[in-house]
Amino acid sequence: MKRIKRDGLVRQFHQASWNEPIIFELSQPGERGVRVSAAEAEVQAAVGEVNKLIPQHMQRKHLNLPEINQKRVLTHYLRLSQETLGGDLNPEIGQGTCTVKYNPTINDKLAGVPELAGMHPLQNPETAQGILEIIYRTDLMMRAISGLDAFSFQPGGGSQATMTMASIVRMFHRLRGEEEQRDEVITTLFSHPSDAAAPALKGYRIIHIPPNECGLPDYEAFRAAVGPKTAAFVVANPEDTGLYNPRVAEFTKLVHDAGGLNCYDQANANGLFGVARAREAGFDMCYFNLHKSFGAPHGCGGPGCGAIGVTAALRDYLPVPLVVKSESGDYVLDEDLAHTIGKVRSFHGTPQVVLKSYAWIMSLGADGLYEVAKVAALNNAYLQHQLLKDPDIDLPFNSSLQRIEQVRYSVSKLTEKTGFSSGDISNRMMDFGLHIWSSHHPYYVPDPLTLEPTESPSRADLDEYAATLRHVIRECYENPELIRTAPHRSTIHQVDESNLDDPDSWCPTWRVYLRKVDDKK
Numbered sequence: 001m002k003r004i005k006r007d008g009l010v011r012q013f014h015q016a017s018w019n020e021p022i023i024f025e026l027s028q029p030g031e032r033g034v035r036v037s038a039a040e041a042e043v044q045a046a047v048g049e050v051n052k053l054i055p056q057h058m059q060r061k062h063l064n065l066p067e068i069n070q071k072r073v074l075t076h077y078l079r080l081s082q083e084t085l086g087g088d089l090n091p092e093i094g095q096g097t098c099t100v101k102y103n104p105t106i107n108d109k110l111a112g113v114p115e116l117a118g119m120h121p122l123q124n125p126e127t128a129q130g131i132l133e134i135i136y137r138t139d140l141m142m143r144a145i146s147g148l149d150a151f152s153f154q155p156g157g158g159s160q161a162t163m164t165m166a167s168i169v170r171m172f173h174r175l176r177g178e179e180e181q182r183d184e185v186i187t188t189l190f191s192h193p194s195d196a197a198a199p200a201l202k203g204y205r206i207i208h209i210p211p212n213e214c215g216l217p218d219y220e221a222f223r224a225a226v227g228p229k230t231a232a233f234v235v236a237n238p239e240d241t242g243l244y245n246p247r248v249a250e251f252t253k254l255v256h257d258a259g260g261l262n263c264y265d266q267a268n269a270n271g272l273f274g275v276a277r278a279r280e281a282g283f284d285m286c287y288f289n290l291h292k293s294f295g296a297p298h299g300c301g302g303p304g305c306g307a308i309g310v311t312a313a314l315r316d317y318l319p320v321p322l323v324v325k326s327e328s329g330d331y332v333l334d335e336d337l338a339h340t341i342g343k344v345r346s347f348h349g350t351p352q353v354v355l356k357s358y359a360w361i362m363s364l365g366a367d368g369l370y371e372v373a374k375v376a377a378l379n380n381a382y383l384q385h386q387l388l389k390d391p392d393i394d395l396p397f398n399s400s401l402q403r404i405e406q407v408r409y410s411v412s413k414l415t416e417k418t419g420f421s422s423g424d425i426s427n428r429m430m431d432f433g434l435h436i437w438s439s440h441h442p443y444y445v446p447d448p449l450t451l452e453p454t455e456s457p458s459r460a461d462l463d464e465y466a467a468t469l470r471h472v473i474r475e476c477y478e479n480p481e482l483i484r485t486a487p488h489r490s491t492i493h494q495v496d497e498s499n500l501d502d503p504d505s506w507c508p509t510w511r512v513y514l515r516k517v518d519d520k521k
């Protein structure tokens with residue numbers, strides 16, 4: 001068998017493409033994967049008719065599930081898995097901490113043990129002491145990492161954690177009689193969009209602080225925005241440019257002096273473990289994405305955990321229940337929080353994600369977490385050094401300022417000379433099994449490429465990624481038709497994105513799809 005010649009570090013790749021139907025389209029009436037046996041006579045006598053145990057209004061008249069045999073189910077999902085890239089298959093530098101850095105597979109096995117998988121969230125806490133202890137201990141570790149005083153693991157991710165912070169902000173000012181007065185939330189242009197969206201959903205008017213010439217939030221603009229109407233400051237630091245605001249404590253002090261609260265989005269935390277904490281920066285609240293920074297894979301949109309921490313003064317505002325340790329040494333659920341915002345998610349969120357993160361932190365220890373931060377920052381600096389060798393890749397704002405764990409680059413020079421955008425480059429990178437995060441809208445940085453390698457990739461991985469990106473940029477000049485028609489070796493080729501902003505054309509579920517098809521008939 002002839003070995004494919006590699007172009008330097010650029011790897012040859014071809015994605016499997018099955019043109020696989022969705023599982024509902026594979027359904028055949030009457031086909032079964034398993035046939036459930038009837039209950040034994042003794043069970044029937046003891047339980048009676050199950051239908052009578054379920055209220056009529058909770059019983060579905062029709063259950064639209066795919067009917068398909070075991071072999072075809074296995075084939076279907078194996079084919080889909082072959083059409084998927086991820087951190088276990090390729091150097092995942094294009095999204096990094098955004099869910100897909102390398103996460104130890106052994107922790108997935110740990111979270112799947114029958115003792116945990118078979119638990120029910122309503123069972124007696126006396127029979128769930130193991131996982132409650134894990135939640136309690138993880139709380140203590142989050143406190144040490146952040147400097148804050150209490151954590152809830154109920155939110156399902158960062159956006160929901162931001163919504164939880166916004167809910168606490170509203171409850172805090174309501175109890176002080178200032179809810180109507182304080183109707184503004186301040187954020188920054190390069191914070192995550194949910195830092196504006198969540199407070200807006202709670203009814204706040206959002207004030208965006210622009211960057212100064214260095215790319216950092218403009219202090220004078222911020223000072224002018226803070227006042228008696230300020231409810232909170234919600235910010236990511238480092239922002240999505242990778243820049244860390246070293247004056248952040250001055251910003252939070254202005255808000256405190258005006259009577260507002262400070263909320264820290266720490267989704268970009270990989271470069272800060274053991275280096276900087278929320279408390280010293282003046283924050284009243286923060287959240288971490290356990291499924292990003294703390295070694296628990298996100299699982300393609302879920303499950304996740306946006307662990308939210310608060311100062312002691314705000315503990316009673318957290319969602320209930322909290323896990324506490326009693327005087328007898330047992331772990332119990334504390335539902336008695338005087339100012340709680342209630343629940344933001346069912347039960348305790350996703351305990352399996354907490355367990356994976358607990359195992360990851362315990363395997364590293366404090367020194368290991370600090371090593372994670374150092375390697376994440378080092379990898380980012382090395383990749384930046386390699387990429388800036390290409391004159392078509394630019395570093396917006398002050399290039400002398402260190403980016404922490406990611407960089408938002410710009411290829412606007414390439415666009416001006418060739419007409420190809422960052423989206424075209426992203427399409428072509430798929431042909432090499434590599435990925436570039438492309439959700440930057442609106443483009444405050446022209447033609448952006450955001451890369452965040454984290455601590456996971458080796459130097460060889462970084463070299464391969466940089467070499468491939470430079471190779472694609474050369475192709476923009478030498479073989480423009482190849483770029484224009486990319487991707488060629490991915491699961492699908494170019495798609496029509498013209499309806500992405502049209503909600504009438506969206507079909508998030510099979511049921512919605514069928515309804516819209518019927519409406520068109």
